[in-house]
Amino acid sequence: MVVDAIKRTRGLPVDLSAALDASGVIGAWSWSPRSDRCILDAGAAEVLAGDPGLVGRPLPLEIARSCIHPEDRPAVVRHFQAVCERGGLFVAEYRTLSPAGQVRWILDRGRVPAAGSSRRTGHGLILDVTDNRREDEPEIPAQVEPLDALSVAIDRAIECRDALGGVADSELQLLIDMLLLRLGQSIAKGATGTGARRAH
Template structure:
């Protein structure tokens, strides 16, 4: 697993970004190698599907209750979920992550499925007091720069306590994350061929 994660971390992006899909009725979270690494799970098993409880168990004990409650509330209400918290992979490290997801309901209003992205922000958190305090840098790709700016905007909007604006920024971040994930996957395929 560490070789896979090391390879993923070497694709040229500042943070590693993973993705996941949760089949809520079957309680199966299908995640890529980066998400598996951040939660200390075997990549093959994560791709095949693990229970949400296995992911929750890897959340830092000081963050677990709040994140789990926020996650469950988003599942019940539907819509966007955004959280910043720590994970404790089995290697003994502590990772800071920013997770964004979207929950969907069936026709009866029951939670049906969710999908999202998770970004390792450990370097940013350990390098300063958050996104806004991070020194500006030249992004390797325009979408990466846009994501950096949106993360800074998210912090500013959150500090201003503007929930509607925060949701709008979160939606933009989710779309940017999807686009960056596509770029990372293409880069990974190119490196492997």
């Protein structure tokens, strides 16, 4: 992952950074199964680890996810470990609790490689979906989200983005980023609009 991956898009013909901000995307992460370390960009470091000064540092999972709400953390960690064993799409919606006591709802989506995969790094994005939740909606644990068409599409788009990592074509990168943005918006809308669909 490129640290501050969201900001790297500034200067492109479309202000993708502004679009990502407007859609609720607040950070990006990468995870290496070989080193068992996570790298967070500035937004993810602030929200997930509670310390923006940790940006770009290889962190143990317990530090990189230390601000996940204590009531949600066991299920999220179990789900992440299960996905890491087989590889594939990781989807979770959970609360974070900042050092100052602020609670936020996060939609976390990414793809991690299987243990024996040639891919060395998993990548993901976190979206703030707090504003989309009804104030009277009970804060109950979520269910694991089944794979649907949008989940499969974002999985394939992330694969495509990884495959184009070494291609110096900013237009292709922009198109993939815009596709991921649109898919993320659709998924966030669906996850918060039904009230019943949650993921750990």
